[in-house]
Amino acid sequence: MPRIAPVTPQDAGPLVRAGYWYAGRRFGEVPEPFAVVANHRKLFTVSARHEMAVQKASTVLPxxxxxxxxxxxxxxxxxxxxxxxxxxxxxxxxxxxxxxxxxxxxxxxxxxxxxxxxxxxxxxxxxxxxxxxxxxxxxxxxxxxxxxxxxxxxxxxxxxxxxxxxxxxLGIHDQGFNSGDACRVPWGTVDREGKKT
Known part of the structure; x- marks a missing residue:
């Protein structure tokens, strides 16, 4: 368990819930660092945009x-x-x-x-x-x-x-992504509206 509790979809605003949905679709599970950073909505938004922009821009190296x-x-x-x-x-x-x-x-x-x-x-x-x-x-x-x-x-x-x-x-530990059996963050998988599935 991380030192700062992840934000649950029920406690998140629409933007964070949409981010959770996207991350869950892309990676099979919401990455725990993503859910912990969601405690600071503005940094969550900046961080998500930054990560996507860096990935898109990093095309020079093999x-x-x-x-x-x-x-x-x-x-x-x-x-x-x-x-x-x-x-x-x-x-x-x-x-x-x-x-x-x-x-x-x-x-x-x-x-x-x-x-x-x-x-x-x-x-x-x-x-x-x-x-x-x-x-x-x-x-x-x-x-x-x-x-x-x-x-x-x-x-x-x-x-x-x-x-x-x-x-x-922040005490965030491996989540099992490499095994293909990612451990769920405490609330499980959520849909676009933030409902547990």
Whole structure:
């Protein structure tokens, strides 16, 4: 159970209920972080718009590079929810999720290519406090992905740091998305009007 109770559909306004309906249709279940952020309606709205806009705009990097860097951040920070959800997203994109078990050995594992290794190392550098990213590292990433690719990678890693740290601080844990049997948030599935189904 998270440290801040999720907002139930019965206690939510029409906009939040519509967001729950959309998220439930898209992911099979309402993501718990979504329901916890709903305690602050304005941030809920901004966050939902931001997530959709970032997803739509992030088209420069190959999905395997972007997603493995984001996944690494979730592992490093220790956000079980983000690890679970990130593995599901990779599975839905047709990426090899079995190799995620070997991410600690990314530097030498044949399961990761050189671009992925560079992205993971950069994710590690950005996630350290203070950050340890170097000029050489960014120059190497620019050669691999272009300037827009480096900006996209940096943005995605920074955003995942925010998500993972926020979820961890609020006590939000894995929901079972990667298993395909997502645990329901306390109220179950809801329809467009916010009625329990």
């Amino acid at each position: 999905p395997n590079v972007r997603d493995i860097a984001v996944y690494r951040v979730a592992c490093t920070v220790g956000c079980s929810w983000c690890v679970d959800f990130g593995a599901m997203m990779q599975r839905l994109e047709g990426l090899d999720v079995d190799r995620l078990q070997h991410i600690e050995d990314y530097a030498t594992s044949p399961l990761y290519n050189d671009d992925e290794r560079a992205a993971i190392a950069y994710a590690d550098s950005m996630t350290e406090t203070p950050t340890t990213a170097t000029d050489e590292q960014v120059a190497d990433l620019e050669r691999r992905f272009g300037r827009d690719g480096v900006v996209e990678l940096t943005y995605q890693i920074g955003l995942e740091n925010m998500r993972s740290r926020m979820n961890s601080a």
